[in-house]
Amino acid sequence: MLDEIILPQLGKRNVGRYEDSEIITLPNNKIAFTTDSFVVDPIFFPGGDIGKLSICGTVNDLICRGAYPLYIAFSLILEEGFNIDQLSTIVKSACNAAEEADVYIVVGDTKVLPKGKLDKICINTSGIGAIQTNIDISVYNAKVDDDIIISGTMGDHALSVVSLREGLGFERAVSSDCAPLNGLLREIIEPKYEVHCIKDPTRGGLITALNEIAINSNVGVLVQRELIPISRHVKAGCEMLGLDPLYLANEGKLIIMSPSYSTTHIMSRLRLHPYGKYAAIIGRIVSEHPKCVLVEESNGIRKNAPMLAGVQKPRLC
Amino acid sequence: MRPGLLIIDMQNDLIYHEKRQARFSKIISPLKELINCAHSHNIPIFYTKFALDPHDAQFKKFGEIYCVKGTSGCDIIDELKPLHGPVIEKQKNSAFFGTPLDRMLKQKNVDTLVLCGVQTQICIMTTAADASFREYKVLVVEDCVESTREDKKNWALQWIKEYAGNVLSLSAILSLLKEE
Numbered sequence: 001m002l003d004e005i006i007l008p009q010l011g012k013r014n015v016g017r018y019e020d021s022e023i024i025t026l027p028n029n030k031i032a033f034t035t036d037s038f039v040v041d042p043i044f045f046p047g048g049d050i051g052k053l054s055i056c057g058t059v060n061d062l063i064c065r066g067a068y069p070l071y072i073a074f075s076l077i078l079e080e081g082f083n084i085d086q087l088s089t090i091v092k093s094a095c096n097a098a099e100e101a102d103v104y105i106v107v108g109d110t111k112v113l114p115k116g117k118l119d120k121i122c123i124n125t126s127g128i129g130a131i132q133t134n135i136d137i138s139v140y141n142a143k144v145d146d147d148i149i150i151s152g153t154m155g156d157h158a159l160s161v162v163s164l165r166e167g168l169g170f171e172r173a174v175s176s177d178c179a180p181l182n183g184l185l186r187e188i189i190e191p192k193y194e195v196h197c198i199k200d201p202t203r204g205g206l207i208t209a210l211n212e213i214a215i216n217s218n219v220g221v222l223v224q225r226e227l228i229p230i231s232r233h234v235k236a237g238c239e240m241l242g243l244d245p246l247y248l249a250n251e252g253k254l255i256i257m258s259p260s261y262s263t264t265h266i267m268s269r270l271r272l273h274p275y276g277k278y279a280a281i282i283g284r285i286v287s288e289h290p291k292c293v294l295v296e297e298s299n300g301i302r303k304n305a306p307m308l309a310g311v312q313k314p315r316l317c
Numbered sequence: 318m319r320p321g322l323l324i325i326d327m328q329n330d331l332i333y334h335e336k337r338q339a340r341f342s343k344i345i346s347p348l349k350e351l352i353n354c355a356h357s358h359n360i361p362i363f364y365t366k367f368a369l370d371p372h373d374a375q376f377k378k379f380g381e382i383y384c385v386k387g388t389s390g391c392d393i394i395d396e397l398k399p400l401h402g403p404v405i406e407k408q409k410n411s412a413f414f415g416t417p418l419d420r421m422l423k424q425k426n427v428d429t430l431v432l433c434g435v436q437t438q439i440c441i442m443t444t445a446a447d448a449s450f451r452e453y454k455v456l457v458v459e460d461c462v463e464s465t466r467e468d469k470k471n472w473a474l475q476w477i478k479e480y481a482g483n484v485l486s487l488s489a490i491l492s493l494l495k496e497e
């Protein structure tokens with residue numbers, strides 16, 4: 001499997017040499033290190049597949065600490081009998097995502113479980129990135145009066161996947177936003193413009209990510225719902241299914257918190273980038289209601305928006 | 318306008334369910350009038366039906382078993398027979414998902430889909446959405462769709478008007494079809 005399928009698909013993005021470990025040289029002493037595991041149903045969806053998702057998710061986790069992604073470990077766990085053509089496509093997608101992110105897959109592993117012990121495929125990754133020494137971006141660093149910026153529309157990935165899984169029809173109109181965002185990071189990180197916090201709103205969506213920042217930074221978060229960009233199709237799908245788009249997972253978006261003097265620069269750079277053209281300022285960090293997220297609705301009423309417990313289930317009955 | 322009529326899921330298990338029969342059977346008569354009009358004006362007619370495996374995941378979700386392939390409950394109700402078009406089997410809510418419906422509509426040069434059947438807030442609504450994304454004009458016949466509850470039907474029709482197409486009365490649709 002390694003020689004006939006995986007390595008040929010990874011091509012030049014694989015720089016490992018079949019050793020038990022790979023020795024790599026890092027550009028400086030400050031590195032970010034992350035790990036994640038990926039399962040998704042269905043494994044192929046509009047805009048991507050589990051292979052692309054695994055690389056983008058790992059890259060974006062590194063970006064959230066201001067790190068430039070460098071190397072990835074890529075491990076596949078397969079159900080016995082997993083379709084070889086599908087495996088080839090998934091590995092190729094991972095390679096393409098690595099190419100776009102300019103990262104190298106240096107080590108990996110494959111395991112096969114007996115039929116029925118796993119739902120098709122799971123991918124585990126680890127990633128390393130380098131951080132410039134003067135960069136300190138963290139969910140613990142949000143400060144009162146910071147602007148809250150999001151890089152684009154919310155809810156596309158989750159709605160696309162749910163629609164395809166349930167046969168709802170939206171998968172033709174809504175694609176996953178799955179994308180590696182290091183290009184966005186390069187646009188916004190500059191020594192003279194501070195960025196305090198970056199987070200990718202994946203599982204649990206925007207609101208869950210904002211809660212994590214509010215809790216860890218011990219600040220209040222106030223956002224205005226009508227400022228949050230949501231595509232018409234996502235809005236329609238969420239109304240159909242009784243879902244709140246602010247709790248839906250995204251796989252190609254960033255939340256950025258920055259002091260107001262940085263915001264104009266960040267916004268102008270984001271909007272020039274293909275992955276940031278719908279960027280918007282959606283609220284600010286406040287000193288009131290620490291550790292809580294409030295969403296101001298169109299009628300001016302502010303409602304507490306807690307972290308998502310469990311999973312939003314689509315209602316169609 | 319090149320209409321095609323799509324009658325969704327008018328099946329024994331769904332229409333004659335003890336909890337739904339009173340509401341659902343009310344649309345049979347207007348549906349027959351609509352079908353007869355379409356047939357007499359040579360408008361293409363299509364039917365869908367849920368044709369599910371005995372262990373379909375939907376059954377766990379809804380707590381009941383229905384429309385299992387090969388059972389009489391899966392069949393189109395007798396009141397709509399003889400059928401005037403193909404019956405498309407589906408396993409999901411949208412009539413397009415995993416079916417040849419799109420290809421069949423294009424073969425008949427249909428650009429406007431007239432929808433009727435059950436349930437408004439599930440298969441009608443998702444099919445309307447899917448059809449609109451495939452660039453069909455969508456017309457839902459208000460008197461020929463039904464839901465388990467009136468509020469669900471009204472909400473679904475409102476959603477369709479907002480996002481997917483138009484909702485018209487049977488008399489308005491009949492006038493339109495007679496013009497074609």
